[in-house]
Amino acid sequence: MKKILITAFTLLFGSSVLASPAQDIFDEVSYYLVINYGGASSADVRGLPDKYQAQLEATCVGMANTCPAEKAYPVIYAMLQELNDEHTGFYPKLATQIQQLISGNSSQTSVGIGLAILENRVFVKTVANNSAAEQVGIKRGDQITHLNFAVVREKTFNQAWTAINKQGGFITLTRQGQVYRVQLQPSKLEGELPSLQIRPDGIAIIRIPDFFGRGQGTIANQVHALLAQAKNPKGLILELRDNPGGFVSDCTGIAGAFLENASNRFVARTAFGNAEYLYRDAKLFLRRGNVESTVFNVATPSQYTGKVAVLQNAGSASCSEFLASNLQEAKRAKIFGELSAGVSNTSTGFIFLSEQSVLQVSLNTRVDKNNQRYASKVTPDQIVADNLEQINSTGLDAVLESAVAYLNTP
Helix, strand or coil: CCHHHHHHHHHHHCCCCCCCHHHHHHHHHHHHHHHHCCCCCCCCCCCHHHHHHHHHHHHCCCCHHHCCHHHHHHHHHHHHHCCCCCCCEEECCCHHHHHHHHHCCCEEEECCEEEEEECCEEEEEEECCCCHHHHCCCCCCCEEEEECCEECCHHHHHHHHHHHHHHCEEEEEEECCEEEEEEECCEEEECCCCEEEECCCCEEEEECCCECCCCCCHHHHHHHHHHHHHCCCCEEEEECCCCCCECHHHHHHHHCCCCCCEEEEEECCCHHHCEEEEEECCEEEEEECCEEEEEEECCCCCCCCCCEEEEECCCCCCHHHHHHHHHHHCCCCEEEECCCCCCCCEEEEEEECCCCCEEEEEEEEEECCCCCECCCCCCCCEECCCCHHHHHHHCCCHHHHHHHHHHCCC
């Protein structure tokens, strides 16, 4: 650790500093947590490092200055868990992947399936656009029963699934009582972009997998372009289920396709951290104090005035919660599904540490036009269980059908 950081930590907390990799990473996390945290936790953030220092020393007893960084990880996890803030977390050894995600250079070799494990059964939760899984017709709700002809078992699943995504192979699935088997060859997948589907009844569905895409501005630009391509559909569904979030600028830019004045405001413990993202005149701005800067332009701006339904579930987090609540608050959309993940009231940032580790920390609090903090979860207008087992057994996607019924009602 840099000497200046050790000095800063000592001045802040006055605790003993062991010269070990474990102590170094613990100190880094503690320092940046204390000076940056602006979330909704009621915990004594400043007091947490002192509280968990003793636990770290007990973990490293007998190792003096040789205690490896990995020994600090469980202590850091426990310290952050006490915050009870889902927008704050620690990710060891993942700096490269997170940096690639933020910069829009993220890619991975995969068959393109996101999984949900329910009572030791494995279901397809998401299917990536242009993936091997999409090309062979795998759908949300399908159950995976065999990998390379071997029955799915909890102890061996992770290893077998990793092999499928690296080398390809056979996957056996069930759908509405029917068994089918496909052979998949993984491919290199870039950050996903939103996709458009026009149903036979004239309703358009825009699926937004996340708000990172291929860099800041790409998701907002794609949604505006898809709205223009849809050519005034009978109704519109924004599919945000299992969307984990991303750039605040992008979800605000998308809200601007439905609202005259779209913005997301944040306040911090100090005025320096206050910020507002706003969309107008086909531009996304960031305002700090009285200074505005352009974040990105929207090449094909759209303004949709028809009926809108939003689909969300317990996996809809962060920016997907911001967008849903923006539209619900302005009475521009009705939300169908489950309570959201529970980080609708803060924004987050990534701090890159040593050991290729990353601290994600809630920087500030999201407030409405009356400076009132938003609720942590977004409550749907119509609560409907997002039940993958029901989709698998009957083919009925109750969340989707509830939204369709609303849009088909005059």
